[in-house]
Amino acid sequence: MASPVQISVKNLARLIGTPKAPCIIDVRISEDIKLDPQHIPTAIHCRHLDIDTLVEQLNGVKAVVYCQKGLKLSEGAAAILRSHGVDAEVLSGGHFAWRDAGEPLVPNTLMPPRNQHGQTVWVTRVRPKIDRIACPWLIKRFIDPNAQFLFVSASSVEAVAEKFNATPFDVENVFWTHRNADCTFDTMVKEFKLQTPALNKLAEIVCAADTNTLPNVPEAAGLLALSLGLSRMYSDDLQQLDAGMLIYDALYRWCRDASNETHDWPADTKSATRKL
Numbered sequence: 001m002a003s004p005v006q007i008s009v010k011n012l013a014r015l016i017g018t019p020k021a022p023c024i025i026d027v028r029i030s031e032d033i034k035l036d037p038q039h040i041p042t043a044i045h046c047r048h049l050d051i052d053t054l055v056e057q058l059n060g061v062k063a064v065v066y067c068q069k070g071l072k073l074s075e076g077a078a079a080i081l082r083s084h085g086v087d088a089e090v091l092s093g094g095h096f097a098w099r100d101a102g103e104p105l106v107p108n109t110l111m112p113p114r115n116q117h118g119q120t121v122w123v124t125r126v127r128p129k130i131d132r133i134a135c136p137w138l139i140k141r142f143i144d145p146n147a148q149f150l151f152v153s154a155s156s157v158e159a160v161a162e163k164f165n166a167t168p169f170d171v172e173n174v175f176w177t178h179r180n181a182d183c184t185f186d187t188m189v190k191e192f193k194l195q196t197p198a199l200n201k202l203a204e205i206v207c208a209a210d211t212n213t214l215p216n217v218p219e220a221a222g223l224l225a226l227s228l229g230l231s232r233m234y235s236d237d238l239q240q241l242d243a244g245m246l247i248y249d250a251l252y253r254w255c256r257d258a259s260n261e262t263h264d265w266p267a268d269t270k271s272a273t274r275k276l
Contacts, residue, residue: 005078005082005088005089005090006070006089006090006091006092007064007089007090007091007092008092009091009092009093009097009098009101009103010101012024012040012064012091012098013101013103016040016041016042016141016142017041017141017142017198017199017252017256018141018249018252018253019249021042021141021145022061022062022063022064022089023042023044023058023061023062023063023064023145024040024041024042024043024044024063024064024065024066024091025043025044025045025046025051025054025063025064025065025066025077026039026040026043026044026045026046026066026067026095027045027046027047027048027051027065027066027067027073027074027077028045028066028067028068028073028095029048029067029068029073032067032068032095033045033108036095036099037107037108037109038099038105038106038107038108038193039105039106039108040066040091040095040098040103040105040106041104041105041106041142041143041192041194042141042142042143042144042145043066043106044118046077048067048073048074048076048077051065051077051080051081052080052081052084054081055081055084055085055086058081058086058088059086061086061087062087062088062089063078063081063086063087063088063089064088064089064090064091065077065078065081065088065089065090065091066090066091066094066095066098067094067095068094068095068096069093069094069095069096069097070090070091070092070093070094070096070097071094074090074091074094075090078090104142104192104193104194104195104196105193106142106143106192106193106194107191107192107193110191110192111143112167113165115148115165117146118146119144119146119147119148120139120143120144120147120148120167121147121148121150121164121165121166121167122135122136122139122147122148122149122150122166122167122168122169123149123150123151123152123157123160123161123164123166123167123168123169124149124150124151124152124157124168124169124170124171125151125152125153125154125157125170125171126151126152126153126154126237127151127231127237128151128231128237128240128241128244129210129227129228129231130183130206130209130210130223130224130227131170131183131184131185131206131210132151132169132170133227133230133240133241133244133247133248134185134206134210134248135169135170135176135184135185135188136149136241137244137245137248137249138185138188138189138192138194138199139188140245141248141249141252142192142194142199143192149238149241150164150166151237151238154171157171158171169184169188170184176188176191178211181207181211182207183206183207183210183211184210185203185206185207185210186203186206186207189203197255197256198252198255198256199252199255201255201259202248202251202252202255204216204217204220205217205219205220205223205251205255206220206223208220209221209223209224209227219251223247223251226247227244227247230243230244230247
């Protein structure tokens with residue numbers, strides 16, 4: 001019987017990528033990380049002896065702690081958090097169980113530097129439409145929930161990236177951008193090793209909408225319409241991003257759970273089954 005303070009790989013995997021995802025804390029020792037320099041999506045690293053330094057930022061936030069095997073380090077760290085009133089669980093089986101289940105792992109080497117507040121900082125052009133909303137959604141849901149996004153004039157992106165130690169994206173001649181037929185969202189999904197069936201399906205829709213290849217993917221026309229509508233509704237790019245998060249949250253859940261469901265009239269009398 002599973003411990004009441006443990007969470008299974010399957011249950012954690014279903015939470016990641018959604019607004020209900022917990023704060024994930026990697027307490028593996030440096031030697032273990034060197035052997036496998038990857039981490040569970042959105043995880044932050046913290047030495048097990050320093051775990052109480054996270055208490056303030058975890059106020060009111062659910063946490064999941066993992067180490068190599070889900071034993072002494074993660075159990076002790078989670079217990080310390082709980083002693084401070086944090087709702088903390090241990091990932092059953094730890095990093096090994098997640099890896100062996102074939103769940104995605106983000107390469108540590110691709111993580112951008114963090115600022116003094118522990119945030120990754122990203123910069124792109126103003127007036128986003130598709131890629132420049134889709135990519136921040138992907139970053140916030142699978143890479144860094146607290147990421148900071150800077151929208152600046154196209155001519156200033158490179159200089160702002162240099163002066164503010166930010167990572168540029170969706171502009172020419174940078175790492176995180178279009179590659180051949182791929183849009184920037186495709187690049188991020190592939191480079192960050194996030195190629196799950198749901199994100200692959202979402203990437204097809206985003207790319208078709210962003211590269212004007214709408215006939216290839218029927219859903220892309222709807223995303224394009226919503227994206228252009230949002231851009232007309234908001235003059236503030238960050239407000240537009242906040243509103244766009246809901247669209248991509250819904251589209252991701254459709255890709256993951258509901259792409260085979262139909263809606264007919266007259267209504268089907270059978271109750272639809274909803275997955276959380």
